[in-house]
Amino acid sequence: MYTDMGLTVPDSFRVNEGGIIVHGSAVHVESPLGKSRSFSVQEVDRLIVHRPKGRSFENVLLDAQGQTLCRFTRMEKNGDVFLQYLLNQGVPFFHSDGQPLEIVRPAEPASGPRFTLQLRRTAPVWTWIGLGMGLALVLSLVGIPVTAILSGPHIERNLDVLLGVILISLAAPWVCAAASGQLFPPVLYLEGERMWVSRGLGRRELRLEDMDCCRFQRSDECCILYDKRGRPVIKFSTGDDFGPQLIDFLTSRDIRLRSQK
Numbered sequence: 001m002y003t004d005m006g007l008t009v010p011d012s013f014r015v016n017e018g019g020i021i022v023h024g025s026a027v028h029v030e031s032p033l034g035k036s037r038s039f040s041v042q043e044v045d046r047l048i049v050h051r052p053k054g055r056s057f058e059n060v061l062l063d064a065q066g067q068t069l070c071r072f073t074r075m076e077k078n079g080d081v082f083l084q085y086l087l088n089q090g091v092p093f094f095h096s097d098g099q100p101l102e103i104v105r106p107a108e109p110a111s112g113p114r115f116t117l118q119l120r121r122t123a124p125v126w127t128w129i130g131l132g133m134g135l136a137l138v139l140s141l142v143g144i145p146v147t148a149i150l151s152g153p154h155i156e157r158n159l160d161v162l163l164g165v166i167l168i169s170l171a172a173p174w175v176c177a178a179a180s181g182q183l184f185p186p187v188l189y190l191e192g193e194r195m196w197v198s199r200g201l202g203r204r205e206l207r208l209e210d211m212d213c214c215r216f217q218r219s220d221e222c223c224i225l226y227d228k229r230g231r232p233v234i235k236f237s238t239g240d241d242f243g244p245q246l247i248d249f250l251t252s253r254d255i256r257l258r259s260q261k
Contacts, residue, residue: 006114008242010081013082015076015077015082020082022082025042027040037069039069043063043069044063048094048095050096059074059083080116081241113245116187119197119236129174136166139162144159184199197233197234212230213256213258214255214257214258216257218259220237223246
């Protein structure tokens with residue numbers, strides 16, 4: 001059984017960071033071995049859902065001759081969107097034993113857009129980590145010899161203190177990134193008129209009435225959404241699959257779009 005999620009499907013999108021590229025009715029598949037192929041969604045005869053040994057559920061697209069067109073999993077980036085795309089195109093879903101897969105559709109289709117968007121970090125996490133590692137390296141290469149020469153009879157105690165500082169330099173950026181929810185890239189979930197942001201294990205709702213404006217940065221072609229207190233809330237790229245849709249959603253809800261260098 002497969003539930004029709006009613007996800008928004010853009011005109012073009014990528015699955016698994018470009019392994020599968022969909023543009024309109026055309027599908028282009030890039031192979032890790034350097035081979036690639038293109039086909040039209042009209043050439044797809046069916047989709048088979050099966051579970052290879054030791055792997056998660058895998059979806060296999062077949063043509064009318066039973067030849068494999070591509071493989072992907074639902075857990076890949078935009079895997080759900082590709083499934084929704086195929087469902088919208090009328091591609092039948094089957095179990096691995098050849099039995100049709102039951103499609104469950106909601107009684108009342110959800111109004112408004114529904115999609116997920118991987119966001120960019122609003123804090124320079126990798127800069128923090130790089131500075132911490134650089135400081136630890138300097139303290140190791142320079143601090144230890146200098147401490148050993150100048151410490152005299154207290155060398156053991158001073159080296160212990162220096163080692164503690166080195167460990168703190170390495171760990172502090174990671175702890176700060178985890179505490180601020182910036183260790184992993186956050187993900188935005190939009191359903192109708194509601195938005196949520198997931199940061200690691202935490203998830204919170206973003207209320208539209210608390211948002212002030214969205215500023216476009218030409219330097220990296222990203223937009224930053226600010227609240228009414230002037231604090232950055234989320235950052236996303238206009239080049240991502242659902243970036244333009246999110247901009248349209250925000251501006252249609254009276255959230256101003258500004259440009260900055």
